[in-house]
Amino acid sequence: MKLGRVRGTVVSTAHHPAYDGHKVLLVDPVDERGQITGEPIVAVDHVQAGVGDWVLVNQEGGGTRLVLTGRADGVLPIRSLVVGIVDEVDVP
Amino acid sequence: MKLGRVRGTVVSTAHHPAYDGHKVLLVDPVDERGQITGEPIVAVDHVQAGVGDWVLVNQEGGGTRLVLTGRADGVLPIRSLVVGIVDEVDVP
Amino acid sequence: MKLGRVRGTVVSTAHHPAYDGHKVLLVDPVDERGQITGEPIVAVDHVQAGVGDWVLVNQEGGGTRLVLTGRADGVLPIRSLVVGIVDEVDVP
Amino acid sequence: MKLGRVRGTVVSTAHHPAYDGHKVLLVDPVDERGQITGEPIVAVDHVQAGVGDWVLVNQEGGGTRLVLTGRADGVLPIRSLVVGIVDEVDVP
Amino acid sequence: MKLGRVRGTVVSTAHHPAYDGHKVLLVDPVDERGQITGEPIVAVDHVQAGVGDWVLVNQEGGGTRLVLTGRADGVLPIRSLVVGIVDEVDVP
Numbered sequence: 001m002k003l004g005r006v007r008g009t010v011v012s013t014a015h016h017p018a019y020d021g022h023k024v025l026l027v028d029p030v031d032e033r034g035q036i037t038g039e040p041i042v043a044v045d046h047v048q049a050g051v052g053d054w055v056l057v058n059q060e061g062g063g064t065r066l067v068l069t070g071r072a073d074g075v076l077p078i079r080s081l082v083v084g085i086v087d088e089v090d091v092p
Numbered sequence: 093m094k095l096g097r098v099r100g101t102v103v104s105t106a107h108h109p110a111y112d113g114h115k116v117l118l119v120d121p122v123d124e125r126g127q128i129t130g131e132p133i134v135a136v137d138h139v140q141a142g143v144g145d146w147v148l149v150n151q152e153g154g155g156t157r158l159v160l161t162g163r164a165d166g167v168l169p170i171r172s173l174v175v176g177i178v179d180e181v182d183v184p
Numbered sequence: 185m186k187l188g189r190v191r192g193t194v195v196s197t198a199h200h201p202a203y204d205g206h207k208v209l210l211v212d213p214v215d216e217r218g219q220i221t222g223e224p225i226v227a228v229d230h231v232q233a234g235v236g237d238w239v240l241v242n243q244e245g246g247g248t249r250l251v252l253t254g255r256a257d258g259v260l261p262i263r264s265l266v267v268g269i270v271d272e273v274d275v276p
Numbered sequence: 277m278k279l280g281r282v283r284g285t286v287v288s289t290a291h292h293p294a295y296d297g298h299k300v301l302l303v304d305p306v307d308e309r310g311q312i313t314g315e316p317i318v319a320v321d322h323v324q325a326g327v328g329d330w331v332l333v334n335q336e337g338g339g340t341r342l343v344l345t346g347r348a349d350g351v352l353p354i355r356s357l358v359v360g361i362v363d364e365v366d367v368p
Numbered sequence: 369m370k371l372g373r374v375r376g377t378v379v380s381t382a383h384h385p386a387y388d389g390h391k392v393l394l395v396d397p398v399d400e401r402g403q404i405t406g407e408p409i410v411a412v413d414h415v416q417a418g419v420g421d422w423v424l425v426n427q428e429g430g431g432t433r434l435v436l437t438g439r440a441d442g443v444l445p446i447r448s449l450v451v452g453i454v455d456e457v458d459v460p
Contacts, residue, residue: 001226001264003194003210008124008183010095012148014139015176016159024148026095026124026181029223032192032210037223039121039129042093042148046261047198051184056196056208056226060245061152063261067200072257073164077138077155077175080093083261084199089210091192092235100308100367102279104332106323107360108343116332118279118308118365131305131313134277134332143368153336165348169322169339169359172277185410185448187378187394213407216376216394221407230445231382240380240392240410244429247445251384256441267445268383273394275376276419284400284459286371288424290415291452292435300424302371302400302457315397315405318369318424327460337428349440353414353431353451356369 002029002041003086004057006049010042018068018076025049025082027057032089043080044068056084094121094133095178096149098141102134110160110168117141117174119149124181135172136160148176186213186225187270188241190233194226202252202260209233209266211241216273227264228252240268278305278317279362280333282325286318294344294352301325301358303333308365319356320344332360370397370409371454372425374417378410386436386444393417393450395425400457411448412436424452 004027012024023045029038043057046067058064061079062072069076096119104116115137121130135149138159150156153171154164161168188211196208207229213222227241230251242248245263246256253260280303288300299321305314319333322343334340337355338348345352372395380392391413397406411425414435426432429447430440437444 001208001262003224003226008181010148010178011180011182012176012178015148016138019148019176024093024176026183031224040095040123042095046200056194056199056203058245058261058263060261060263061150061155063245063249063259063263065155066257066259067261070259073158075155075158075162077150077152077159077173078093079150079152079155081261084196084203084208086194086196088195089192090195091210100365102332102362103364103366104360104362107332108322111332111360116277116360118367132279132307134279153334153339157339165342167339167342167346169334169336169343169357170277171334171336171339185392185446187408187410215408230384240378240383240387242429242445242447244445244447247429247433247443247447250441250443251445254443265445268380268387268392270378270380272379273376274379275394284457286424286454287456287458288452288454291424292414295452300369300452302459316371316399318371337426337431341431341434349434351431351434351438353426353428353435353449354369355426355428355431 001058004055005030006051006053032091043082044078045082049082054086055082058083093150096147097122098143098145124183135174136170137174141174146178147174150175185242188239189214190235190237216275227266228262229266233266238270239266242267277334280331281306282327282329308367319358320354321358325358330362331358334359369426372423373398374419374421400459411450412446413450417450422454423450426451
């Protein structure tokens with residue numbers, strides 16, 4: 001998983017039906033000081049995250065499929081899911 | 093997933109039969125300003141995208157297999173799928 | 185897998201229920217001298233690791249799902265798991 | 277998937293039996309002008325590619341396992357497969 | 369897969385039981401001249417490789433699980449496996 005900060009929202013009218021009703025976020029991977037550490041990620045929201053929120057992103061298709069369809073063979077081309085809103089990163 | 097912009101089309105006569113009839117696109121990952129953020133991706137089109145379009149690319153074999161064959165054990169060596177055309181990236 | 189060193193702890197109140205009761209760690213990938221080699225990783229702890237520990241991180245959703253739920257179809261959006269505490273890296 | 281150009285052949289006598297009879301290629305990921313864009317990839321050939329050929333490489337274990345063994349549970353530790361020979365990359 | 373050269377051995381006393389009895393190697397990804405091309409990889413040995421050996425590393429959990437447990441649902445959080453010792457890389 002990666003620590004990230006939501007930068008914006010991706011609007012897509014023509015998409016695979018699995019994306020219907022989902023908010024699609026553009027997320028910057030960051031370290032605990034908020035420095036960007038890599039390429040932006042696009043992820044579907046699952047925790048009502050908004051722009052500016054620090055989040056936890058899981059990038060794995062099997063887990064996302066099970067969460068969003070309840071089945072290992074649900075037809076869902078979505079790999080990345082925002083699975084948590086981060087309150088704090090505790091670095092001593 | 094990644095935000096991308098279609099740069100071109102890949103033509104391949106000798107290929108695994110799973111690619112028959114599919115358009116294969118060369119896509120640059122980009123940020124919301126269109127700056128390229130990483131290595132080019134090759135992905136099969138699923139939303140009638142064309143050169144210059146901004147797209148959403150999902151890179152996960154299980155999801156692509158379920159979308160294109162309807163089965164978790166369909167014989168399909170295709171990981172990356174263009175799953176949406178992006179109208180806008182809303183960054184406040 | 186990657187060799188890593190735990191940098192801190194990620195606190196998230198609003199999260200997918202699969203994260204309940206798990207410690208979520210921020211881990212730097214390192215080489216055998218402790219030099220950071222890439223982007224920070226977020227991983228769930230499975231070996232009671234703490235800040236400063238050198239660890240072994242596995243980044244694969246299927247294995248994590250089987251370890252934490254005992255089932256290939258457990259509903260668990262967790263890809264990365266800390267699977268070992270590293271005592272020593274022996275480089276001749 | 278990635279666009280690549282075959283740089284050489286990897287010779288390995290002691291290997292997992294799944295590699296028996298397969299040609300193992302060292303492939304540079306490239307863009308449409310042939311500029312190398314990332315780390316070299318090792319992939320098993322499935323389209324009779326040779327050194328210098330431009331190819332399409334799929335990096336996903338499930339698809340490779342289904343192509344080479346016909347089963348989702350075939351015992352095959354091979355992630356990357358050369359799935360096409362590229363004739364042309366059409367970039368307007 | 370990646371071409372690699374074994375740099376050392378990772379010693380871990382507290383680990384998930386799937387690692388019992390396995391040698392865990394620290395491997396540098398290299399090109400055919402031995403130049404390091406990316407971040408170090410940790411992989412479980414399956415071909416009796418030792419420090420200094422050039423090896424072939426497969427990074428895919430499903431394949432490793434099938435090789436080491438014989439089952440698609442074996443409880444094994446090990447993604448990366450050393451699957452071959454490389455005798456030679458033939459680059460014309």
